Amino acid sequence: MKTTICREVHFNASHRMHNPNWSDKKNTEVYGICNNRNFHGHNYRLIVKLTGEVDPESGFIINLHDLSTIIKTEIEDRFDHKNLNLDCPEFENKMVSTENFAWIIYFILKEKLSEKLKIKVILYETDRNFVEVEEQLK
Structure with a gap:
């Protein structure tokens, strides 16, 4: 069952x-x-959606604790309270737009998650402005 x-x-x-x-x-x-x-800041809201088959033994598509740990160590610890232009090499030679930021997050997560999972990243820069990215599988 896809979930x-x-x-x-x-x-x-x-x-x-x-x-x-x-x-x-x-x-x-x-x-x-x-x-x-002098730069400006945002209170980002990140939603990570994973779609995959439910494992019949565990009942999970992924353990939410494991997902939480990956997001904390790979995204929050890397970007929280940082100046994206100055502190984050991921943005070297790249415009610091919400669109690019969402794709950076996507590819970081893709390296850490099972290739069986479809990943969608939704990144809110403000309550009214957000970006959704997901790679189209061929």
């Missing part, structure tokens, strides 16, 4: 949207207040 389980966590991080190849004027036009030289 989807979800885990939600919250963490805080700061960043600045800035393209060094553009003029200050263009950066301000495109990114507005998100281009603040």
Whole structure:
């Protein structure tokens, strides 16, 4: 039986949207207040959805404690209370957008989870702005 389980966590991080190849004027036009030289922060809300077959012996598609530990060590500990531009090598040569951030989280989790699980990452930057990413299987 295909089943989807979800885990939600919250963490805080700061960043600045800035393209060094553009003029200050263009950066301000495109990114507005998100281009603040002093950075700005978000209270991120992350939802990880995993879909897979229920193991007949355990009754799980994954042990939620194990999933919680993976998200804590691989995502929360890595990004919580960090400046994404300055503290996180994952964003080197990459725009610090919510779209890119969601994909970074996706690929980190993909390395740690069973390939039998379909992963969907939903990342809220604000209560009204969020991104959903999932790799389309061929």
